[in-house]
Amino acid sequence: MTTTQSSISSTSPTPTVPSGSGRVANIVLDSFTEAGRHVRIIPRNIEVLIFATIQPVMFVLLFSFVFGGSIQVPGYPDYDQYLMPGIFAQTVVFGSVFTSVGLAEDLSKGLIDRLRSLPIVQSSVLIGRTLSDLVRNIITFIAMLAVAFVLGFRFEGSLTSAAAATALLLLFSYGLSWVQALIGLSVGSVEAANSAGFLWMFPMTFVSSAFIDTRNLQYAWLRTVADVNPFTQVTNAARALYNGTDPGDAVMWSLVWSIGLVVVFAAIATRKFKTSSE
Amino acid sequence: MVVPAVVTEGLKKSYGETKALDGLDLEVAQGSVFGLLGPNGAGKTTAVKVMTTLLKPTAGRAVIDGIDVREDPRAVRTRIGLTGQYAAVEERLTGRENLELIGRYFHYSKADQKARAAQLLEMFDLVDAGDRVAKTYSGGMRRRLDIAMSLVARPSVLFLDEPTTGLDPRSRLGMWDFIARLGDEGTTVLLTTQYLEEADRLAEKIAVIDIGRKIAEGTADELKDQIGGDNVRVSIMRYENIERAKEAIRTLCVGAVVQDPESPMTLTAPIRAGGGVVPMIIRALDDAGVDVMDVEVRRPTLDDVFLVLTGHGTQMPAEEESRT
Numbered sequence: 098m099t100t101t102q103s104s105i106s107s108t109s110p111t112p113t114v115p116s117g118s119g120r121v122a123n124i125v126l127d128s129f130t131e132a133g134r135h136v137r138i139i140p141r142n143i144e145v146l147i148f149a150t151i152q153p154v155m156f157v158l159l160f161s162f163v164f165g166g167s168i169q170v171p172g173y174p175d176y177d178q179y180l181m182p183g184i185f186a187q188t189v190v191f192g193s194v195f196t197s198v199g200l201a202e203d204l205s206k207g208l209i210d211r212l213r214s215l216p217i218v219q220s221s222v223l224i225g226r227t228l229s230d231l232v233r234n235i236i237t238f239i240a241m242l243a244v245a246f247v248l249g250f251r252f253e254g255s256l257t258s259a260a261a262a263t264a265l266l267l268l269f270s271y272g273l274s275w276v277q278a279l280i281g282l283s284v285g286s287v288e289a290a291n292s293a294g295f296l297w298m299f300p301m302t303f304v305s306s307a308f309i310d311t312r313n314l315q316y317a318w319l320r321t322v323a324d325v326n327p328f329t330q331v332t333n334a335a336r337a338l339y340n341g342t343d344p345g346d347a348v349m350w351s352l353v354w355s356i357g358l359v360v361v362f363a364a365i366a367t368r369k370f371k372t373s374s375e
Numbered sequence: 376m377v378v379p380a381v382v383t384e385g386l387k388k389s390y391g392e393t394k395a396l397d398g399l400d401l402e403v404a405q406g407s408v409f410g411l412l413g414p415n416g417a418g419k420t421t422a423v424k425v426m427t428t429l430l431k432p433t434a435g436r437a438v439i440d441g442i443d444v445r446e447d448p449r450a451v452r453t454r455i456g457l458t459g460q461y462a463a464v465e466e467r468l469t470g471r472e473n474l475e476l477i478g479r480y481f482h483y484s485k486a487d488q489k490a491r492a493a494q495l496l497e498m499f500d501l502v503d504a505g506d507r508v509a510k511t512y513s514g515g516m517r518r519r520l521d522i523a524m525s526l527v528a529r530p531s532v533l534f535l536d537e538p539t540t541g542l543d544p545r546s547r548l549g550m551w552d553f554i555a556r557l558g559d560e561g562t563t564v565l566l567t568t569q570y571l572e573e574a575d576r577l578a579e580k581i582a583v584i585d586i587g588r589k590i591a592e593g594t595a596d597e598l599k600d601q602i603g604g605d606n607v608r609v610s611i612m613r614y615e616n617i618e619r620a621k622e623a624i625r626t627l628c629v630g631a632v633v634q635d636p637e638s639p640m641t642l643t644a645p646i647r648a649g650g651g652v653v654p655m656i657i658r659a660l661d662d663a664g665v666d667v668m669d670v671e672v673r674r675p676t677l678d679d680v681f682l683v684l685t686g687h688g689t690q691m692p693a694e695e696e697s698r699t
């Protein structure tokens with residue numbers, strides 16, 4: 098290819114989207130391109146990643162040292178074994194906020210307009226974004242797991258169960274990423290996206306079994322809320338699998354919730370994205 | 376038959392009560408540079424967004440290279456390049472990566488992505504900065520990268536929404552050169568601007584829009600003619616001669632001879648465009664025994680056009696005045 102004799106442009110429009118690739122192939126290709134854009138930036142924004150990891154570590158230390166002596170959970174002589182999976186779960190949930198913040202940022206900077214003016218499959222903008230946030234969550238998870246091990250946390254069950262527990266957590270966070278995608282598309286600014294996320298993520302993760310046994314909650318209604326909270330199901334499933342105990346039907350409920358979130362919110366968010374031109 | 380690059384017919388777009396576009400008709404010839412001129416809130420960005428498939432019109436249609444934006448937005452997107460009002464570059468990627476990224480969206484091979492990126496970096500004077508993250512770029516560099524990104528796939532129509540707003544005078548001149556070059560090479564360019572000078576300088580045809588409607592259209596010269604031809608300003612040496620001067624030049628002018636309220640020894644009057652009148656004016660004054668200090672002919676600027684057409688001016692940034 099010669100670069101010397103080239104012009105900035107040419108009059109004859111070149112059909113630039115190669116034919117022969119079906120729609121599914123295009124979705125995959127475009128989503129990966131879009132995910133790649135975000136993933137490539139992760140190491141360049143290392144301080145964001147560091148803070149995203151420090152925060153759960155801080156939670157681990159705070160809860161373990163402050164409440165460690167006073168919180169007793171039946172079946173868990175060591176509170177840390179109970180607490181850590183809860184922190185893991187909370188961390189992946191908080192990680193989903195990157196989706197809404199990132200989308201809001203791209204929207205406000207006009208990058209979304211640029212993408213929408215390209216002949217790409219529109220939904221790939223959202224698929225790419227959520228996939229890249231999954232990658233980011235995996236990185237944070239690995240860092241957090243390392244710290245947890247240093248603090249004495251151990252997989253009491255098989256490695257397979259531990260892997261299954263991790264997969265359940267990440268799948269749940271992926272579902273929430275789609276919820277956050279809808280939020281990111283709906284609010285007007287990065288700040289609003291950030292606040293809107295924490296508005297429901299805090300209650301969701303605290304009114305749950307993440308840090309305490311829900312049977313110890315002082316109001317019956319609060320107990321009910323905590324027990325039906327999907328976050329409780331996911332935490333219970335992951336905790337049981339990490340500790341080698343029987344998760345009961347928590348695994349099933351986790352899967353139902355997570356897949357349900359992905360399906361429902363991907364549909365709504367994609368629709369919202371496509372109709373943003375009206 | 377050659378279809379126009381851009382056609383809009385009765386384009387309307389409302390945001391609730393606000394009519395951002397209120398029946399806009401445009402036609403942009405293939406290979407031309409077209410200027411959409413209007414003040415803040417005129418509907419320029421809205422028009423560009425409709426033409427580039429980002430917004431659906433409330434009514435009317437927009438057709439790019441013969442393709443209706445509503446019927447086949449994807450086909451339209453393969454033919455257009457959009458540089459929005461605010462530079463849309465990925466700040467944490469380098470200039471080169473930004474360009475390659477667009478190539479990837481167009482499913483170019485790795486080699487083609489790289490080659491095209493290198494080409495465009497060169498075209499837009501960004502070779503030295505090509506491997507720096509765009510966050511470190513100046514406003515002018517960022518804008519150039521932004522436009523380069525819109526050109527990766529060699530669009531047949533390029534939309535530039537206020538390409539020089541916010542640039543310093545020198546960067547603006549540089550940007551004008553780039554845009555003029557694009558026009559020379561045959562790309563159809565539709566640019567919006569609030570700068571009358573910019574439209575005058577770059578666009579072969581200009582549409583003036585205000586509150587969502589086209590209020591005038593033509594070449595810069597045609598627009599100037601709409602508010603009359605040239606104006607002459609005559610300054611004389613002695614005030615007592617003012618009435619005699621008025622009388623002397625009256626028949627040479629095509630309209631009323633008016634005394635400038637701010638400088639009473641100056642007369643202004645419209646004259647027929649084209650040469651010949653000024654020497655006659657000087658001679659007539661001389662014959663009448665009026666000592667002339669200065670005679671100046673002024674072609675109306677697009678500012679004047681705007682004032683006449685809309686009844687309100689455009690706000691011009693201070694930098695505009697200090698430039699020639």
Ligand SMILES: Nc1ncnc2c1ncn2[C@@H]1O[C@H](COP(=O)(O)OP(=O)(O)OP(=O)(O)O)[C@@H](O)[C@H]1O
Pocket residue numbers: 390393394395413414415416417418419420421422460569
């Ligand atoms: N999303 C929106 N919601 C409501 N009103 C809008 C929206 N976008 C634009 N408008 C209104 O539509 C009108 C035209 O706006 P537009 O952005 O097209 O103007 P413009 O000519 O690009 O102005 P500027 O020179 O400031 O960029 C304005 O009155 C604006 O307030």
Ligand SMILES: [Mg+2]
Pocket residue numbers: 419420421460536
């Ligand atoms: Mg605008």
